[in-house]
Amino acid sequence: MKVETCNISRHETFQGPYRRLILDASGIGCAGVPGQFVHLRIPRLDGAVLRRPFSLYRAGKDGIEVLYKPVGRGTDAMLSMVQGDSLSLIGPLGNGFPVCGKKRTPVLVAGGYGVAPLSFLALTSARPGIIFIGGARADDVLCVDDFKSRGWDVRVTTEDGSLGAKGRVTVAIDAWLQSPESRGDREWYACGPDGLLKAVGERAAANGWNAWLSLDKHMGCGVGACLACVQRVRNADGTEGWVRVCRDGPVFEARSIVW
Amino acid sequence: MKVETCNISRHETFQGPYRRLILDASGIGCAGVPGQFVHLRIPRLDGAVLRRPFSLYRAGKDGIEVLYKPVGRGTDAMLSMVQGDSLSLIGPLGNGFPVCGKKRTPVLVAGGYGVAPLSFLALTSARPGIIFIGGARADDVLCVDDFKSRGWDVRVTTEDGSLGAKGRVTVAIDAWLQSPESRGDREWYACGPDGLLKAVGERAAANGWNAWLSLDKHMGCGVGACLACVQRVRNADGTEGWVRVCRDGPVFEARSIVW
Amino acid sequence: MVKSSSKTPDTTAPSMAVDIGGIRMRNPVMVASGTFGYGPEYADLVDLNALGALVVKGIRIAPWDGNPTPRMVEVPGGLVNAIGLQGPGVDGFIADYLPFLRGYEVPVIVNIWGRSLDEYREVAQRLDGVPGIAGIELNISCPNVKEGGLAFGTQPDMARSVIAAVRRATRLPLIPKLSPNVSDIRVFAAIAEAEGADAISLINSYPAMVIDVRTRRPVLANRVGGLSGPAIHPIAVKLVWEAARAVKIPVVGMGGITGPQEALEFLIAGARAVAVGTANFTDPTTALRVRDGIRDYLAEQGMHDIGELIGSLAT
């Protein structure tokens, strides 16, 4: 974990409202693994005291990439960032996704920008598996080719039916779970809205599979100091308590989460 | 007086650190006279609740021009404004300079950006007179050609001697006052730092001349409502009281000012 | 179409009218004392009749000079002012400004202050029965004058006596303006209600100080001043919420409104009207923007009357 001042190498439209931000943060890039995130200080967001967290979409010796969608004051202000702008990152933060068990096949479930860390995970995965991508509209279904080109089985759903099957991602998952092809030893990975994570967790648990959920909580410090981002969990001894999504997560096994 | 949203037609270096800002505010432009000012809302100055006042350097049916120098948070932020940016103005505000008496010759004294309203005054003056321009360095001596091209007698002083006579503007004024050429009926106009205004006022009063001083006070509303910009004055009946620089001024006759 | 002359009612336009302790306003958006002068200053820029009410700058029984300059300094998200209640006095106000204001329909609320109980009573008495005045806002919370001002607003006994005295001196709707500089705002809200106030307003600016580190002097001549603007908004919302639950009389909420959003927070928290202060300097049309924004919000939410919004906080 370090504070790194870096420059924007590229900032471009990725798809629909989503943007891709490429940063020459090589220190963080070298250290980052899938599931980790950076805490980004948005330039020229006067009066803002908080950074904003973004998952690593790519990380390597040249730096990092993130995908984001403008949804509020901060991400809106990010739109005006340009190549060459300097900004400050803290990262890599949190724990990455655990590696998929040797004999298991990875099953990924993504909603919205949640596909970004999963695409990074697929890149480093020992073998391809299956990914369910859900979105409101076709525009929200990102990175399909990232997976296809690596041999993944990609199942798309959109709520308006503009791409793939119509409905929520759970519709596709449930259909698949009914089918014989779902049999076998699986390890689940999911990133998206809470509703999606919860649904994935329930389905995985019902089958006795691990489901690694990447949680999205409003953050203050990003490093574990402020206790803003806490999530209620069930401890091994049955008691309940808080964990810090930023430091103890953002990835947690589904059965530990108290929704 | 109106609120006018306008666009930046041009924004350029004027001289040294000074910038010229050309705005297509034709409503304010048509109404504005020398000595009046606009209250400008600086775009992208988040967290700022106050506008900033700037004298009219030019005003006409095409809009207005101001000259400014970055000296603080607001004026620094102005540097990043670009052509086409939209901004909000209130103006024209305050009272202009009174017209020079028929048989009198105008004597102008300017320090720093104070030359801007005086250049506008010279443009509308029935006949040329003399102008003393003082500055710290050659860079601070603006608009010399504006005056020369209209037949004005321009006397420059700089504190470091890099242009014109070395010393404060009062040195040149005092030398001139000693000389026979200063005799005659004069009407003084000055804009610059308080020290300069005071010095000019004293010299004018000593000779029984009017001196119209344009005051620079920190402003809130700009329209006379908040009472932030007040100046102590002596009333006709000998009592003292406050006047509002924004609404009752910014131009006052020197003998009324209680420094 | 029984009566051909009847206007088709605009069923989509929600009703915005509110009654603040007997003052009927067309909409709940006022301008705050000290930030809008006495009316004429902004009349070129804002249709005064479009305001819910106009609260004039604080006046006392006689003219008052206020503080030396500098009187105002900008800080992140606000400003600190120490005007010190400069004003023409009650007779000056009546002679010089009231005739102008009588030309408008907007309710005019006079903000009053005094250096003693007697002064407070006198100025209220003087205003009683003067045509063109809709109500009195009783400033017991100004951080910028040494005498009276804040002390009246932070000590329950003093607050009680001054409100009671002014109440006896006037039949006009009376709106004590509470100080935020207290540990429990409910105490002061309840005192106001018990002493017969028709409404309360809050918050005034918050005691504050800015130091010039270059000269190592306070920036303001008065050394301390009052912080206003967006910086104090979350504090104001909390106090308005508490005050509104403590009393039955209407609450006027203010502090840091820059647009509809902050005004809606006050109304949802229980304020029956709001006032725009510092933002008038940033954008003189703020009150109109706020009014329009509230109306649009009501329409969006399918509300027909502002009353449905007021105090609608779900907790």
Added chain:
Amino acid sequence: MVKSSSKTPDTTAPSMAVDIGGIRMRNPVMVASGTFGYGPEYADLVDLNALGALVVKGIRIAPWDGNPTPRMVEVPGGLVNAIGLQGPGVDGFIADYLPFLRGYEVPVIVNIWGRSLDEYREVAQRLDGVPGIAGIELNISCPNVKEGGLAFGTQPDMARSVIAAVRRATRLPLIPKLSPNVSDIRVFAAIAEAEGADAISLINSYPAMVIDVRTRRPVLANRVGGLSGPAIHPIAVKLVWEAARAVKIPVVGMGGITGPQEALEFLIAGARAVAVGTANFTDPTTALRVRDGIRDYLAEQGMHDIGELIGSLAT
């Protein structure tokens, strides 16, 4: 050159060391409770030994769960938090964090709180004599817990009893942290001094509320929280200035520091040390920037010792 072994003193580097009620700090820049965890969280990013002191998150006698989420919301110029003092309890702190902190030379100040006088006393007693603890900051001003917290800090009698009780329970340097939510801070500063406190610190975050106008609910699960950050800085400067003139014991100033400028204001106003809170989130190196900026300022002003700056306000 009489003694060849003597080091040439660096005459240009001003002395930054301060003594806060017996706690010797290399420089006056601390990090504020609740914004820096217990040390390890920021240890990768900041050299802990470069801090004047490290104040850990508030702890009580037993583990505490704090409030439900959401616990934090950003506002213009600050944030409102309602963490609710989640923590491992005093034994958890001693077992899990103190060993780590003992590996550093930075003075560790433990921020403590309780739901009753007894709890306050017990946690102070438990810390007394534990190696690696430089002092106790007594939190009587947290706006985010129902029990105790703010009530202790806004009622003179309660403040007096809790400070007296804790004073008897510990020989460690004791620093009550005052609430800003009072009408006259000098009263509480004087109480702390009279009851034997070694220093005081101020200000804690300011009671505040944010409403989501879309859902018409408070954004924070706890409904109200504490406002911190640049928004409260001018308020904090005024309170520090008043408190510093009311007592002889040292004052630690905090509230809205983002860089050297705001810290210098506190020191000039009379604070002997300052603490960086919310700005740690924005930029974890803030405390170091502040320290360097103060040093540069002293050098520029030709001051040789931070003592020349403290309380140097010309009024």
